[in-house]
Amino acid sequence: MRTKASLIIILFCFVSLKAQTVKDSSFVFQAEQNPIITYKYTADPAAFVEDDVLWLFTGHDYEGGQKGYKMKDWLVFSTKDMKTWKEHPVPLKITDFKWATSGDAYAGHVMERNGKYYWYISTNWTGIGVAVADRPEGPYKDALGKPLLTNEDCFASTHSWTCIDPAIFIDEDDQAWIFWGNGVCYYAKLKDNMIEIDGEIKKIDFEGFEFTEAPWVHKKDGMYYLTYATGFPEKIAYAMAEDIEGPYEYKGILNEIAGNSNTNHQAIVDFNNDWYFIYHNGGIQTDGSSYSRSVCIEKMKYNPDGTIRPIKMTTKGIYEGE
Ligand code: FUB
Numbered sequence: 001m002r003t004k005a006s007l008i009i010i011l012f013c014f015v016s017l018k019a020q021t022v023k024d025s026s027f028v029f030q031a032e033q034n035p036i037i038t039y040k041y042t043a044d045p046a047a048f049v050e051d052d053v054l055w056l057f058t059g060h061d062y063e064g065g066q067k068g069y070k071m072k073d074w075l076v077f078s079t080k081d082m083k084t085w086k087e088h089p090v091p092l093k094i095t096d097f098k099w100a101t102s103g104d105a106y107a108g109h110v111m112e113r114n115g116k117y118y119w120y121i122s123t124n125w126t127g128i129g130v131a132v133a134d135r136p137e138g139p140y141k142d143a144l145g146k147p148l149l150t151n152e153d154c155f156a157s158t159h160s161w162t163c164i165d166p167a168i169f170i171d172e173d174d175q176a177w178i179f180w181g182n183g184v185c186y187y188a189k190l191k192d193n194m195i196e197i198d199g200e201i202k203k204i205d206f207e208g209f210e211f212t213e214a215p216w217v218h219k220k221d222g223m224y225y226l227t228y229a230t231g232f233p234e235k236i237a238y239a240m241a242e243d244i245e246g247p248y249e250y251k252g253i254l255n256e257i258a259g260n261s262n263t264n265h266q267a268i269v270d271f272n273n274d275w276y277f278i279y280h281n282g283g284i285q286t287d288g289s290s291y292s293r294s295v296c297i298e299k300m301k302y303n304p305d306g307t308i309r310p311i312k313m314t315t316k317g318i319y320e321g322e
Pocket of ligand 1: 043069106213263264
C-alpha cells in the first residue's frame with residue numbers, strides 16, 4: 001500500500017516537473033515596433049485566427065552575417081492583443097521530415113481542419129511536406145513520411161527550388177486548396193483529409209502576372225485575392241477574381257521592396273475587425289539582411305471598390321501612437 005502511494009507521489013512530481021519545463025520554455029515578450037521580434041531572426045510568416053487568439057508561424061533564420069538561407073526549424077507565437085506575445089517551444093524541425101535531405105526549413109503555412117492542425121512546409125529542393133498536430137502550438141509530426149508534392153508535380157518548371165511556399169485556403173463550401181511555387185504559381189484541391197491532392201494540378205496565369213514566389217489567398221466580400229512576391233528583389237503584388245480558379249485581374253503592387261531584404265513574404269489575416277499585413281524585412285540593426293530576416297506587421301485597408309490600399313512600411317507599425 002505504502003509502495004503504491006509513493007509511486008503515485010513520484011509520478012505526480014514527475015508530471016508537475018514536466019509541465020513546469022514546458023511552461024518555462026515558452027517565452028513572453030512585448031512588441032513595441034517593427035520588427036516585432038528582436039531576440040531572434042524570423043521569416044516567412046503565416047497566420048490564422050482561432051477564437052480570440054492570433055497564431056503566427058514563422059521560419060527561423062540563422063543569426064546575422066549569413067551568405068545564404070540557413071533555416072533548420074520553424075517557430076510558433078500567439079497573441080490576444082498584438083502587444084503581448086508568447087513564443088511556444090519549437091514545434092517542428094526539418095529533421096522531423098526524414099525524407100527532406102535538403103535540410104532546409106523554407107516557408108510554410110498552418111491550417112486548422114476538424115480539430116487538427118496541418119503545417120505545410122517547404123524544403124527547398126526536396127518537396128513540400130505536411131505535419132499534423134492536435135493543437136496549434138504542436139508538437140507536429142510528419143503526416144505522410146514522404147513529400148505531399150515534389151518537383152515532378154511542378155510540370156511547367158525545371159529549376160530545383162520550384163516546389164516551395166505552400167499556401168492553404170479553405171473556401172466557404174469547405175473545399176481546401178493548396179497554392180505553391182517559385183517562378184510558376186501552381187494550385188490544386190486537397191482532399192478532406194488534408195494530406196492528399198485531389199485531382200489535377202494546374203497553374204495560374206493572367207495578363208501582367210510575374211510570379212516569383214510566396215502565394216497567399218484570402219477572400220473578402222465574395223472576392224478572391226491572390227497576393228504574391230513579384231520580381232527580385234521582391235515586391236508584393238496582388239490580383240483579384242470572382243472564382244478561386246480565376247480569371248484573375250492584376251491590381252498592382254501592394255508592398256514595395258522591404259528594407260535590407262531581397263524577399264518580403266506576406267501573410268494576410270483578419271483579426272478583431274482589422275486586417276493585418278504580416279511580412280519580413282532585414283531590419284534588425286546592425287546584422288539583419290536577406291538571410292537574417294525579421295517579421296513586421298502593418299494594418300491593411302481596403303478601398304470602397306474592394307481594391308487594397310498600398311501598404312506603408314513603418315518603424316512603429318501597428319504600435320503607432322502608443
Ligand atoms: O525563406 C526561404 C525562402 O525565401 C522562402 O521559401 C521564400 O518565400 C523566401 O522568403
